[in-house]
Amino acid sequence: MIKKVLFYLLAIVSGASAVSARDTKNAILSAHTRMYLNNVAKAGNDGKPMDGYVYKMIEGRMYISAFVKVGADVDEAALNTLGVYIGTRAGNIWTVQIPADKVTAFTKVAGIANIDLDAPITPLLDNAKKTTRADSAQKGINLPMPFTGKNVVVGIIDAGFDFDHPTLYDTTHTLYRVRRVWTQKLTGTPPAGFSYGREMTDPYVMRSVGYDTAITTHGTHVAGIAAGSGYSSPSSKYRGMAYESDMVFVGIMPPPGQWAVAGATDIIDGMNYIFTYAASVFKPAIANLSWGSSIGPHDGHSLFSQACDALTGPGRIFACSAGNCGEDSLHLRKTFTATNTSVSTFVTFDPQLDTTDRKTWIDVWGDTGRTFCLNIKLYDGVNAIDSTGPICISDTVHDYVLTGSDGDPCHITISMTPTEYNGKPHAFVYLHSLVPDNICLSATATSGTIDMWEGFLIPPTGYYGELKKLGYAWAVDGDNRMTVSDISSSFSAISVGAYVSKGSFTNIGGTFLSYGVTSGRIAPFSSLGPLPDGRIKPDITGPGMALASAISSYDTSYTPLNENYIYVISKSTIDGRVYPYAMAAGTSMSCPAVAGIIAMMLQLNSTLTPDSVKNILARTAIVDANTGTIPPAGTNTWGHGKANAYKALRDMAAQLTVQNTLAEDPMDCLLYPNPTNGTFTLVYNNTTMAKTVTVTVMDMTGRSIHTQTMQAANGYNVFNINTGDVPKGLYLTRISCGEKANVIKTMIER
Template identity: 35%
Template sequence: MWKYVIIIILIATSISYSKTNLSPFAKELNKQVLELQSLNLAQQEIIQNLQKNFPLKSNIIDTKSAKIQSQITAYASSIIKINSGFDKNKLENLGVKLVRISPSIYTAQVPVLKFPEFCQIAGVDYIETSGLVEMHLDSAENMAKITQVKLGTNNLPQPYTGKGVIVGIIDWGFDYTHPAFYDELGNCRISRVWDQTLDGLPPTPFNYGTEITSVDSLQTIQTDYDQSSHGSHVAGIAAGSGWPTAGLYEGVAPEAEIVMVALRHPRPEFTGYTNAFSDFVDAAKYIFDYAESVGKPAVANLSWGNVMGPKDGNSIITEALEDIVGKGKIFVNSAGNSGNSLVHSQLICSAQDSLNWTYFTYASTINFTPKEIFIDCWGENSKEFKLNLTSIESTSNPVTVCETDFFSSNQDTILTFEMLYKDEDTIRVTAFINQNEYNSRPRILLNIKSPNTHWFKVEVNSQNSNIHLFSSLIKNGNGYTSFFSRLNDTAATPGDAEYTIGDWASGDKLLCIGASVSKETFVNYKNFLYKVGSGLYGDRASFSSVGPSLDGRNKPDIVAPGSIIVSAANYSQTGYGAIPGKQDIVTRMEYYGKTYSYAAFQGTSMSSPVVAGAVALLLEMNPNFTPEELINLLKTTAITDNFTSDTIPNKYWGYGKLNLLGAFGKFLDINSYDLTESLSNVIIYPNPVFSTLSLSQIPEGSVSFEIFDIFGKCVLSVETIHELSLQKIDVSFLPPGVYFVRIGDIVQKFVKM
């Protein structure tokens, strides 16, 4: 039996807090600034140390003088909630740059060396700093009944393509030169970009990054980040042009105006966090402010998030985003990709001093040292819980090697524990404790690090309370998935995938989108067939995060196609440009001397922009939709079938599958929609086709089908042969172009070469 030593260092007594409530990362930043300043280090050395762990900004613009601040200054991005005692001048005297989001919420760029003073300013109720976020990574339009809306069929008064609507994409990894963002005449459809990383002249009223409105500048810069295609793929799904692929991989709103906000991307000078939550709030405000200035409705899409946070609609970022949206201003967010990950465990303490526990370890994909994990623990409103962390011998022998004492959620402090496992293997634990977080729930956020991999047991003690635990680790935008387990301990609580939607996706005025399977396979540009194991056609994608919200409301709101979706990939990213190497490339095309790729991705990152594009078409029809009206319309017209089950809404599907034609039909009060979808979905191949088109899985009872060109003209009407499960049609006589096959209310698109 190994002996163990427990060294517990309580640093809370050395940290001074005002009455302002600080988020865990705000507490940690405050602590680190004070500790580094106590060492009498040079200012630049302090900043370099802080940049390893926090997403600091440099080169903030003084908007009054339009000059870049001194290079020695770095800024921490924050969101603050104020009260009637707030004095804006006191913060500005510290050098804090403020942007008003609503009467009680500001985003703030705080000189990091002044952060402890910032935390002491009266009139500020809450400070949220930093955050952990990750990216939530054809036939989709047919499944969601988008094609009919774009064509203007089924008794609709006109085709809808997003004209007069702004589609804003908040992301990174954009290719400003990709043909998906130009029309057939070569006109750039990107009206402006706010790059939050580049130094330059930022948009008003912000004071970081640079705004790009010139096409020449976009073509010179080319990309914000050359190691990702996430932003281009998302933007292409929502609003990409169809002409480069003869309409086959056209975005949902191909005539919408595109606005991009390029988030800060990973940089070599630090290995910590990339984005602050305030960056997302600023991005949404930028999009909606611009839309208002030009008199257009807008939809903003964010395909980022993580499993941490309260998820009850009451966090400061949720409140800030809900203050920004309004009539003609709609925000769409991906639900997350944790639907098949056991990253949640609900520890139920039902009786007096009831004890419950679960086990966890680091993510197996971590290839760096030290190993690390966050465990985010949320209690019920104003109910105390106590927590203990134990390192065990092994999964087969879960005996204690070293442990902490139980500590209470009824305090506002940071506790640090150092546990000696064996020899020199020290486990370092930091517990960020908030007695009453922004939403009045007690919270303990654990950060655990050690040189080697270990299994841990976490115990909670409470009375008539449910404690929700979430495991997460995100570095440079990449998520590392761990899981909870009962191991061989039948008394322990296992892990599950419930309550894994993103925090700000839980807001009532913010659309939360899960993913369904619109393709099971794809053929890449080398004619290799790939099958993706995310589920059956029409089913929920296995990765799609599960609700409900922590306070029991139904989330996601709806689901949309998110596996497999083909869209733009960046020329600058290795494997998608001049020398192709990525196996998910589906097709390539020449444009102004470069060969650009379209690739197949999957994730709720893809389903969210499908809905964002659909929202743009709805806003073209009615630019005065409020978030509540539009969300209710999508919910009440959603498709239900054998996959979604009869019990709707539920935690997997929300209210069902996106049915854009149904939404149009209900709002316009015309007989153009059907709230059910046939289980037999026609499959057409090859696509594109040269001579013979094959159709399979034709619905029973179909007696004929028709082929239409893009102008709605019927070019072929064919009788079906019921005895055959496969129909072959000669289309060699058709001119090259985009066509649509209609069998009953099922429409499929194909390209004739």
């Protein structure tokens, strides 16, 4: 955990100071960026690490991560001169690594429209296959074939990977299924196009390195749910969803002792890496993220969301956890009128934080074209004893030190911008309290609506205080609405909530443990929608309380006599090393369960888009007594219900089933995708001896222009049909085997 020393180094002064943050004509700076420059000005050191920002060590030098929006005239030569590394180019949204002592100079580079320094994110921590009907899909019951994620890439962006855990092999512990590893915060040779981290492509190297970090097992558990084979678990009981898929791991957590942390830029770079690898081997991919943050506009227009939407598309799907704040009153919404001009609430801190040294952030977003003012006061019971006074939206960073009833300080920094990257007014508030007094936050305006969220991260842990009235009749409580993560608001993201798939279990020592919740109901921690623009979130729910999966053998907290051993349910010893399986709960677990289901769907149709995935999951979701009636638009608790792998695949298979255009005895086969970019997949269930299958592509007059033959064995056969140089257009494709045949209208798009 990062030591809380930074703000003690700042000079304590009474009253307030204001530092202008629009010192450059070159770029619009986000409120988070302006706060950084303000702190640099106070400390007199451009490059000193500070809480709330994302750093990397690259070749012994510290860099800070950022999103930028660039124009066509961006001065890349100036970036090179400063030593800036460019990572992902998602349209006009780039991820960059800036030398930590060059941030001020970076803001003056021509051709950059927006700069947003990255903020940290944190992890959002058997029966699952049954409740999602994935067991039936894996067996291929009344489906064209068993669905196991074969020929699909499952990417896991996370931390705490055990690269040699048996679940990462096939079901016989023979074939190792991890194809690529990129540990972003470790030193070594980075992947092509990136300047940091270590890429590993050799399985022997991966297994000899062993792990990315030993302080968590989060990535191993997530990977096991999405794609683990369950090898070494009792009767493969803890097998994941897409257990024959290929896996790519992106490790985003640094070793202990570094200032480097994980942020949203790491996620975009990780998605880019996963999708690039998948494209190189001509396979579709699903990228899973079980991390998030309560901070951000939650409107799908952050620079992260814009980059995410640019990267995703046909065969490139992104799934993320909705969040674990469904029980936390960390949100407050207020609509102002000419006669209702103010709202007040009290900021409280996560009880896990030191009561004498507490920190938190409040992120306040308004309506485009409107404005608002804030005021922060200290109360020692009934009386206000110190105040910032009204602070109205402007291009300014304000610093205050309020004096508490015990004479100690409460440090306040408020960074404001009238027009953030999404066009909205924004105020980012940092509180560092050493006082025992209550902290009141008031907002005033005569029109418009504001939304505010509280949260604080000391990676890898999120700390969520609440907004409360604390018995003051004129104050209001916050609520638990709109608590899905900001990442979930991306238009292309599949946001996954959690329901209770298992409310109790018996651990390896025979002790019965219960979560005190009823199976089938929504998990109490599952974050809720809607988004500020009214969109329903989450999109779907998956099993997330509680799931059994693989545990990193390097995480000592799951060894006997340590705190997490009570969650271990089985373990095995291979080559002298103990590999556990254990229970965990969270939308961190429900998201990979759904990601694994999406991998099955991509196995059937590799060209699915984010919207088509959402539509299929929505129309095939399980609706039961626990979900209640779900309207067509979904609900802000369940989305469209519980993910149903089997029904989704049956629905897709029905859509893909060939329609014979001639009076011939039809074959039991599927041909997909249709339309195609020139390559089809043919699935044929041959119920007799080996036969020759012939595929003929004809123009609309019946003239043959491409023919391919294959030998079909008894049972399910999967063939790749490459149409070669056939130009784009509408064709008739004839599939024949013996006396059976189908003729299908097919569209080739290039």
